[in-house]
Amino acid sequence: MKHAMVVLAAVIFTAQTPALADVLLAGAAKVEISDRNSGPEVVPCHAKALVLRKGETTVALVTVDAVAIGEIGRIDNGFLSRVRQRLERETDVPPANLIVNASHCHGTIRADVDDLVVAVVKEAVTRLAPARVGAGTAQEDRISENRRLTMKDGGEIDMRRAYALPRDEEIAKVGPIDPQVGILRLDHEDGRPLAVVYNFACHPIMDPPHKGNSADFPGHASRLLEAALGDDAVALFVQGCGGDVNPVRYKESERFPDSAPLGLKLGLTVLTAWKAIETKADGDLRLVKADLSLPRAADFRTRIESIERERSKLVEGLRPTDINFKSFLPLYIRHRMAPDVPSASRQGYLHEESLRRDELTKRDAEDRRAIDDYLRNVAAMERLTRLNVNLALLKKHHERNEREGKAAIEAEMVGLRVGPFRLLTFPGELTVTIGMDLKRRAPAPFTFVAGYTNGYLYYLPTEKQRTNTDYAQEDCDCRVAPEWRRLFDAAADELLSRL
Numbered sequence: 001m002k003h004a005m006v007v008l009a010a011v012i013f014t015a016q017t018p019a020l021a022d023v024l025l026a027g028a029a030k031v032e033i034s035d036r037n038s039g040p041e042v043v044p045c046h047a048k049a050l051v052l053r054k055g056e057t058t059v060a061l062v063t064v065d066a067v068a069i070g071e072i073g074r075i076d077n078g079f080l081s082r083v084r085q086r087l088e089r090e091t092d093v094p095p096a097n098l099i100v101n102a103s104h105c106h107g108t109i110r111a112d113v114d115d116l117v118v119a120v121v122k123e124a125v126t127r128l129a130p131a132r133v134g135a136g137t138a139q140e141d142r143i144s145e146n147r148r149l150t151m152k153d154g155g156e157i158d159m160r161r162a163y164a165l166p167r168d169e170e171i172a173k174v175g176p177i178d179p180q181v182g183i184l185r186l187d188h189e190d191g192r193p194l195a196v197v198y199n200f201a202c203h204p205i206m207d208p209p210h211k212g213n214s215a216d217f218p219g220h221a222s223r224l225l226e227a228a229l230g231d232d233a234v235a236l237f238v239q240g241c242g243g244d245v246n247p248v249r250y251k252e253s254e255r256f257p258d259s260a261p262l263g264l265k266l267g268l269t270v271l272t273a274w275k276a277i278e279t280k281a282d283g284d285l286r287l288v289k290a291d292l293s294l295p296r297a298a299d300f301r302t303r304i305e306s307i308e309r310e311r312s313k314l315v316e317g318l319r320p321t322d323i324n325f326k327s328f329l330p331l332y333i334r335h336r337m338a339p340d341v342p343s344a345s346r347q348g349y350l351h352e353e354s355l356r357r358d359e360l361t362k363r364d365a366e367d368r369r370a371i372d373d374y375l376r377n378v379a380a381m382e383r384l385t386r387l388n389v390n391l392a393l394l395k396k397h398h399e400r401n402e403r404e405g406k407a408a409i410e411a412e413m414v415g416l417r418v419g420p421f422r423l424l425t426f427p428g429e430l431t432v433t434i435g436m437d438l439k440r441r442a443p444a445p446f447t448f449v450a451g452y453t454n455g456y457l458y459y460l461p462t463e464k465q466r467t468n469t470d471y472a473q474e475d476c477d478c479r480v481a482p483e484w485r486r487l488f489d490a491a492a493d494e495l496l497s498r499l
Contacts, residue, residue, distance in 0.1 A: 049123070060124070314387075
C-alpha cells in the first residue's frame with residue numbers, strides 16, 4: 001500500500017521445499033575491472049560477487065571498486081537496470097535480489113563494467129556449494145578520522161584537498177568515527193574459507209589521482225585477506241556510512257599519501273576477528289526492501305544567496321597593503337622571531353639618539369599593521385575558496401531541481417540477513433552518526449549499515465549537518481531536504497524488524 005512519502009514493500013522469502021530449505025548455498029568469484037590504459041596502477045580495482053541460495057531464494061551481493069553506482073564515474077545511471085535485466089535472463093537471480101555496493105574509491109574502471117559484473121555473478125553461481133555461516137565484529141580506530149571540524153562560532157567546516165583548513169585557533173572539536181568492522185564469515189562444509197564480507201566506514205581516497213589507478217585501502221585489505229585465506233576465497237569490502245569520514249592524516253603535507261599501511265592494518269584487524277568467528281550450517285537467508293520517496297531540497301536559492309552575500313562581504317573587507325608575499329614573508333619571520341626588536345639589533349633600539357629609536361618604533365608599528373592586514377586577506381582568500389567550491393555544488397543541484405521539477409527523490413533500501421549477519425543498504429553517502437545511531441537501535445546484534453548501494457544520491461547528512469551555517473561538502477552536495485532522515489529512520493527500523 002502506497003503512503004505519501006514512504007512505500008514499504010517488504011518481501012520475506014521462504015523456501016517451499018523442506019529438503020532445500022535446510023541448506024544454505026554460497027558461491028563467490030572476482031574479476032579485475034581496472035582500466036589499465038588510464039595510467040600506472042597502485043592496487044587493482046575488482047568486481048566481486050557473493051551469490052547465496054536457500055530454497056527458492058537467490059541473492060547476489062556485488063561489490064565494485066568504483067566511486068559510485070551511477071551519477072559520477074564510469075558507471076552510469078542505467079547500469080543497475082541493465083545488469084538486473086541480464087541476470088534475470090541469464091541466471092535465477094531476480095532483479096530485486098541484486099545488491100551492488102561501491103567502495104567509493106576513485107580508481108578508473110573499464111568501460112565494459114556491465115559485462116564484467118554479469119560475468120562474475122554467473123561465475124559465482126557456478127561455484128554454489130553448501131556453506132557454513134557466522135558473524136562477528138572488530139574494532140579499527142587507527143585508520144580514519146572525521147573530516148568535519150566544529151568551529152568556535154558553532155559552524156562546521158570539512159577537510160578536503162580542494163581547499164585549505166581553517167586556522168588552528170578557530171577549531172573547537174572534530175566529529176566522531178565509527179571504528180566497528182562488521183564481518184560475515186562463510187566457510188565450505190569442510191571448514192575451508194569460502195568468503196568474507198567486511199563492512200567499514202571510511203572514504204577510500206588516500207591515494208591521490210596523480211599517484212595512479214587505485215582501489216585504495218580496501219584493495220590492500222582484501223588482497224591481504226585473500227592471500228591469508230587461500231583456496232580461492234574472496235574478500236568483499238562493503239562501504240559503510242563514510243560520508244564524513246576520511247583516511248587518517250588525509251590533509252597532512254609532511255608525508256606522501258599512501259593507502260597501503262591503512263589497508264594492511266584493516267586487513268589484519270579483520271583477519272584476527274575472522275579467526276574467532278564460529279560458523280554453523282543452515283543459516284537463514286532473507287531479503288526485504290523498501291522504496292522511499294525523499295523530499296527534494298527547497299532551500300537552494302536561499303543558501304546560494306547567503307553564500308553570495310558572504311562572498312561580497314569578504315571581498316569588500318580586503319585590506320590594501322603595500323607588501324606582497326615576497327616582502328611579507330621575511331617581515332613576518334622577523335616580527336615572530338624578535339617581536340620587541342624586529343627591525344634591528346637590540347643595541348640599535350638602545351642607542352642614545354632618540355630620533356633613531358622613534359624611527360624604529362614607528363616603522364615596527366607600520367609593519368605590524370601590514371602583517372595583520374596581509375594575514376586577514378589570506379584568511380579571507382581561504383574562506384572564499386571554500387565558499388566558491390561549495391557554492392558551485394549548491395548551484396549544480398539547484399539547476400537540476402529546476403530542470404527536473406519533481407517533488408521527491410526515489411531511493412531503494414534493502415535489508416539482507418545471512419544467518420546472524422544483517423545488512424541494511426541505501427544509496428548515497430550516509431554520514432557516520434546515521435549509521436552508528438541505526439546500529440544502536442537495531443533489534444539484533446551483528447547489524448550493519450552500508451551506503452553507496454544500488455544507486456547514488458550524493459550526500460545524506462544529519463539535519464544538523466544539512467543546516468550548517470559554515471558550509472561543507474556534506475551539506476552542500478546534497479539533494480534532499482533536512483527532514484529526509486525521519487523518513488529514512490522509520491523505514492530502516494521497519495525493515496530491520498522484519499529481518
